[in-house]
Amino acid sequence: MTDAPASPETPCVLSPRDEARVWFALQAERTSDAALALLPIDPAAPQGDRLRRALALKKELDGLITRAVIAEREEGTTWAQLADAASITRQAAHERWAPAVSAWAANGRTTFPEDSGISTLAAARRLDRKHADQHPDHSENAVSSGLDAVRFPGAAAAEAARRERATxxxxxxxxxxxxxxxxxxxxxxxxxxxxxxxxxxxVLTQQADLEEVMAAVYEELTGAEPELADEHRARAERARANTVAEREYAELLAAKAEAGYQTEGVTK
Structure with missing residues (x-):
């Protein structure tokens, strides 16, 4: 089913935390549908078909796990807490999922592109209806009722300003x-x-200057996106380390060039 376009009174883009929650819920729907599709038994299925479809389901599940991590990070869950939940080390958790969290941030922290005309809140309400049909004993608004946009609608303006700065x-x-x-x-x-x-x-000196500016921008992002401050701070530190290495290499090359000129002068 195609998500309905946003109505004039419904914001297309919610807070990053809400966006991540709905993004996770949509992937949960995809994973559930993929799992149910495995139920029919076809005796005439080609050899390897069940394994292929099971692996396809695993891919959907891996996507669900990644979106769960992103939603958790948006809610302030630490890497140590995520590592504990996954029964792995903090370093392993960070290495495994930090790139996806950073990519989510770089892409605007939204479920749908802003120019898509699709409302995240409308998608959440569609999921409400689907969940209620399958679980009539649960809340009629199982997805949308937990969103900040529904619980605290007055916070939308502040979120929009913070988003604009981060963008x-x-x-x-x-x-x-x-x-x-x-x-x-x-x-x-x-x-x-x-x-x-x-x-x-x-050129190395120019690169070092550029990396230094990038480090400063990443530091600014820790304030604009405090939920993802760990990721931005790590990238800032990496940029600073690159700056130091590039300046040192540039100095070595400059010294080599100077030595070469002195040698040429002696030879002449």
Whole structure:
């Protein structure tokens, strides 16, 4: 079933916490439907068909687990608490799921693209109806009643302002990352061409400057998206470490270039 377009009074984009909750619920629906599709027994099914479909279900379940982690992080669950729930170490939990949490943040922390015309709240209410049909003894609003947009509608303006700030910072990061990729390519070409050390040192210095700016933007994001502060702080630290390494390498290349010039002067 296609989710209904948003009505004028219904916001398309909810708080990140609400968005993550509905995103999880939609994946739970997909996983449930995929599991029920395995029930019919077809004696004429090709060999390997059951395994293929079971593996497809596992893929849906893996997606559900990832969305559960994202929803938990939006609710303030720590990596230590997630590790305990998964019976793994904190480091293992972070390595496994942090990239997905960061990707969720970079993509705007929304269930649907803002220009899709699909309301997350409308999707939640559709899930309400489906759940109520299958579980008439449960709440009629099992999904939507737990959303902040329903419980605390007055908080929408504050959430919108915080989202706008975070969106601007992510857009700036995207531009900086594009520039950084260009510099990486330029440095690679210079290295392959056997360019003089000072030419490579200049590009490395530019990269270091750019990484330093990126670290500052990530730090700003810890305030704009406090629920994901751990991810942003880790990326800021990584950018600073890259800055130090690139500056040190640039200094080595500059020293090498200077030594080369002195050698050339003696030879002449």
């Amino acid at each position: 601007g910072l992510h857009a700036r990061l995207a531009s900086l990352i594009t520039q950084l990729h260009g510099m990486h390519k330029e440095l690679s070409l210079l290295t392959e061409a056997g360019a003089r050390p000072e030419a490579r040192a200049a």
